[in-house]
Amino acid sequence: MQGVNVKSEIGNLKKVILHRPGNELLNLTPNTLEELLFDDIPFLEVAQAEHDAFADILRNEGVEVVYLEDLMAEALDTDPALREQFLNQWIYEAGIRTDLYTDIIKDYINSEYAATKDMVMKTMAGINLQELPQQHTNLLVDMVSDRTKLVCAPMPNLYFTRDPFNMIGNGVGINRMYSTTRNRETIYGSYIFNYHPDFKDVPQYYSRENTFHIEGGDVLNINEHVLAIGISQRTEPDAIDQLAHNVFSDETSTIDTILAFNIPVSRAFMHLDTVFTQIDYDKFTIHPGIMGPLTVFEITPDGNGGTKIRERDEDLESILTEYVGQPVQLIPCGGGDRIAAEREQWNDGSNTLCVRPGTVVVYQRNNVTNDVLYKNGINCLVMPSAELSRGRGGPRCMSMPAWREAL
Numbered sequence: 004m005q006g007v008n009v010k011s012e013i014g015n016l017k018k019v020i021l022h023r024p025g026n027e028l029l030n031l032t033p034n035t036l037e038e039l040l041f042d043d044i045p046f047l048e049v050a051q052a053e054h055d056a057f058a059d060i061l062r063n064e065g066v067e068v069v070y071l072e073d074l075m076a077e078a079l080d081t082d083p084a085l086r087e088q089f090l091n092q093w094i095y096e097a098g099i100r101t102d103l104y105t106d107i108i109k110d111y112i113n114s115e116y117a118a119t120k121d122m123v124m125k126t127m128a129g130i131n132l133q134e135l136p137q138q139h140t141n142l143l144v145d146m147v148s149d150r151t152k153l154v155c156a157p158m159p160n161l162y163f164t165r166d167p168f169n170m171i172g173n174g175v176g177i178n179r180m181y182s183t184t185r186n187r188e189t190i191y192g193s194y195i196f197n198y199h200p201d202f203k204d205v206p207q208y209y210s211r212e213n214t215f216h217i218e219g220g221d222v223l224n225i226n227e228h229v230l231a232i233g234i235s236q237r238t239e240p241d242a243i244d245q246l247a248h249n250v251f252s253d254e255t256s257t258i259d260t261i262l263a264f265n266i267p268v269s270r271a272f273m274h275l276d277t278v279f280t281q282i283d284y285d286k287f288t289i290h291p292g293i294m295g296p297l298t299v300f301e302i303t304p305d306g307n308g309g310t311k312i313r314e315r316d317e318d319l320e321s322i323l324t325e326y327v328g329q330p331v332q333l334i335p336c337g338g339g340d341r342i343a344a345e346r347e348q349w350n351d352g353s354n355t356l357c358v359r360p361g362t363v364v365v366y367q368r369n370n371v372t373n374d375v376l377y378k379n380g381i382n383c384l385v386m387p388s389a390e391l392s393r394g395r396g397g398p399r400c401m402s403m404p405a406w407r408e409a410l
């Protein structure tokens with residue numbers, strides 16, 4: 004399958020990009036959790052088993068599962084010069100500025116991780132000082148530094164493949180992320196979309212070099228004409244303006260309306276997909292915390308290369324009904340219970356991955372919400388979630404659809 008095709012949130016899923024959590028999770032420590040955007044340290048072995056169960060559920064539904072690390076290795080292997088170019092960029096973006104350390108790290112990786120995929124995995128996992136060959140340099144760093152200090156930080160959020168880049172119809176946005184820790188993740192996306200034979204011709208609507216931040220968890224493909232984007236902790240309005248301009252000016256794109264949903268800035272609601280996801284033609288799961296009036300801005304082309312904006316002050320239900328083109332039903336996370344709603348939203352009860360209309364992957368731990376979904380005729384594919392959920396993301400965050408069939 005060449006290119007990408009994602010013109011809805013619910014069309015039959017044919018291909019998805021995942022990342023199996025790896026040794027980067029072993030480099031999480033209590034002191035770094037906040038900066039690395041985790042709330043606790045997952046037990047890696049169990050997290051991997053849960054992730055494998057997720058991938059198996061998808062394969063059983065006829066979805067082709069491809070892994071970020073494989074795509075990256077394949078992209079780098081298209082040209083022998085790319086390995087060196089990537090390593091230099093990765094080391095620089097890890098904050099290493101001296102030639103001495105750049106060389107030490109490069110030599111270490113090239114000698115210990117010669118195979119491209121091993122090298123890619125190592126760059127994800129991070130490096131601490133004690134792994135590097137001991138230098139006799141008379142440098143202060145070698146004499147004073149704690150030998151276990153991380154010289155290249157890990158990227159533990161990589162298993163949330165939804166965020167660093169996102170499909171928009173037949174195109175992609177390579178994002179600039181809100182946090183320093185996640186910004187390095189987008190290097191992989193930029194190599195895949197510039198060099199991988201299956202992805203290099205996909206039009207790019209956003210660049211990681213842009214000034215303003217936007218993350219894929221905020222971008223929902225409602226249908227081939229309408230895109231919904233959250234204005235959130237992670238996505239700035241300026242980024243949406245720029246994306247709108249780029250999408251509208253590409254004549255191959257069919258998107259003519261972008262809805263910007265202004266959601267409260269908080270960690271619990273970090274992205275739009277933490278408060279609602281589409282699960283059927285006419286059904287959405289939502290976090291009851293965002294019921295009631297919501298400010299939504301409708302952005303459309305003005306016909307002269309610019310955009311025009313209309314402010315809407317209605318509730319979520321009427322807005323979605325209008326743009327989806329039929330009456331929609333909003334199914335609240337946690338049923339009607341406030342405590343269950345808050346608890347299950349925190350564990351991504353409204354963050355489902357739709358495999359086809361009416362069939363969704365959900366976390367097992369959100370049993371109150373899952374019961375409500377069953378009662379509404381939704382087929383729930385239940386995955387284990389004790390460890391993966393410690394990173395604060397659910398099945399939608401952990402997947403980047405590359406191909407969905409037309410509805």
Ligand SMILES: NC(=[NH2+])NCCC[C@H](N)C(=O)O
Pocket residue numbers: 039040041160163165166185219220221273274276277394395396397399400
């Ligand atoms: N699309 C999502 N909701 N992604 C969740 C990402 C969670 C991750 N720990 C972060 O804070 O960035």
